[in-house]
Amino acid sequence: MTMLRAESVTLGYARNPVVHDVTLDITEGGVGLIGESGSGKTTLARAFLGLLTPMSGNIWYGDQTLKKSDLRKFRKDVQPVFQAEALDPRMRVGTSIAEALPRAARSRVTELLEQVGLDPDLATRRPHQLSGGQRQRVVIARALAVGPRLLILDEPTSALDVTVQARILDLLASLDTERLLITHNLAVVERLCRTSHVLFAGRVVESGPTGDLLAAPAHPYTLALRDAVPKLGGDPPQAKGRTEAVPAATGCAYRLRCPLAVPECERPPAPRDVQGRQVACHRAEDVLGVT
Ligand code: SF4
Numbered sequence: 001m002t003m004l005r006a007e008s009v010t011l012g013y014a015r016n017p018v019v020h021d022v023t024l025d026i027t028e029g030g031v032g033l034i035g036e037s038g039s040g041k042t043t044l045a046r047a048f049l050g051l052l053t054p055m056s057g058n059i060w061y062g063d064q065t066l067k068k069s070d071l072r073k074f075r076k077d078v079q080p081v082f083q084a085e086a087l088d089p090r091m092r093v094g095t096s097i098a099e100a101l102p103r104a105a106r107s108r109v110t111e112l113l114e115q116v117g118l119d120p121d122l123a124t125r126r127p128h129q130l131s132g133g134q135r136q137r138v139v140i141a142r143a144l145a146v147g148p149r150l151l152i153l154d155e156p157t158s159a160l161d162v163t164v165q166a167r168i169l170d171l172l173a174s175l176d177t178e179r180l181l182i183t184h185n186l187a188v189v190e191r192l193c194r195t196s197h198v199l200f201a202g203r204v205v206e207s208g209p210t211g212d213l214l215a216a217p218a219h220p221y222t223l224a225l226r227d228a229v230p231k232l233g234g235d236p237p238q239a240k241g242r243t244e245a246v247p248a249a250t251g252c253a254y255r256l257r258c259p260l261a262v263p264e265c266e267r268p269p270a271p272r273d274v275q276g277r278q279v280a281c282h283r284a285e286d287v288l289g290v291t
Contacts, residue, residue, distance in 0.1 A: 029194030094123030208277025
C-alpha cells in the first residue's frame with residue numbers, strides 16, 4: 001500500500017532546483033532513500049514532511065495532495081526522527097516526551113521510555129546526562145508519542161558508535177510503524193527497507209527491491225556505493241576522481257565519474273525497467289553483467 005507519493009516533483013531553494021522531476025512511492029515494508037551528501041535525499045524528505053512545497057509536481061498523501069489534505073492529521077501520522085542533537089538541552093527527558101503527547105495521555109511517558117528500551121527513571125535527566133544512544137532513543141520515543149503511521153528517519157544512527165547503531169537498528173526493526181529511511185549507508189537500508197531508491201544529483205538513478213540492488217546493482221553509482229559500503233558507523237563513501245555532477249542537459253549527470261561512460265552518455269538516460277527495477281543508465285545491462 002502506498003502511504004505517500006511524490007509525483008513528478010521538482011524541489012529547490014530560492015528557485016534553484018536540487019531535486020528534478022522525481023516520482024516515487026513510500027510503500028509498506030520500509031523504503032530507503034540512498035545517496036551521498038547533496039544528492040537531494042534530505043530535500044525530498046522535507047517535502048514528504050510537508051516542510052517544503054514543490055516547485056512543480058505534487059506530494060500525495062492517500063488520495064489527496066498535501067495541499068488539500070488535513071494537515072493536522074497528516075502531522076500526527078507522519079513523524080520525523082532526526083539526530084539526537086535536536087533535543088532541547090534545557091528540557092528534562094520526560095518533559096520533552098510529554099510535550100509531544102496529548103494532555104490526557106501524559107502518563108504514557110513511562111510506557112514510551114520502556115518501548116524504546118530505556119529505564120523510566122531517565123525521565124528526570126537532561127539530554128547531556130545521557131549517552132548518544134540513549135538520546136537517540138528519546139528522539140524515537142518522542143516521535144512515537146502521537147502514534148504515527150510513518151517515521152521519516154534522517155541518518156538516525158550516523159552519529160553513534162557501531163554497537164549502539166546496531167541496537168538502535170534492532171529497535172527500529174522491531175517497531176510496527178512504517179519507515180522512510182534517509183541514509184548514505186547501504187548496510188542500514190539492508191536491515192530496515194524492503195524497497196530502495198538511489199539518488200544522484202537530485203535524480204533517482206535506480207529503484208527496486210533492496211536485496212536486488214545490493215546483490216546486483218544495475219547502475220554504476222549504486223555499484224560504487226555498494227562496493228564502498230562502510231561498516232556500521234563508518235564515514236560516507238568517498239567518490240574517486242571528479243566529484244561534480246554534470247547538468248542533465250549535457251548528458252548523464254554521473255558521466256564525469258562513471259567508469260563505463262561512452263559517447264551515448266552525452267544523452268540523458270531516461271529511467272527504464274531492467275530486471276525488475278527502474279534504472280536510468282544506458283548501460284544497465286552491462287553493469288548487471290559485471291555484478
Ligand atoms: S548513462 Fe553512461 S555515464 Fe551515465 S551511469 Fe550509465 S554508463 Fe555511466
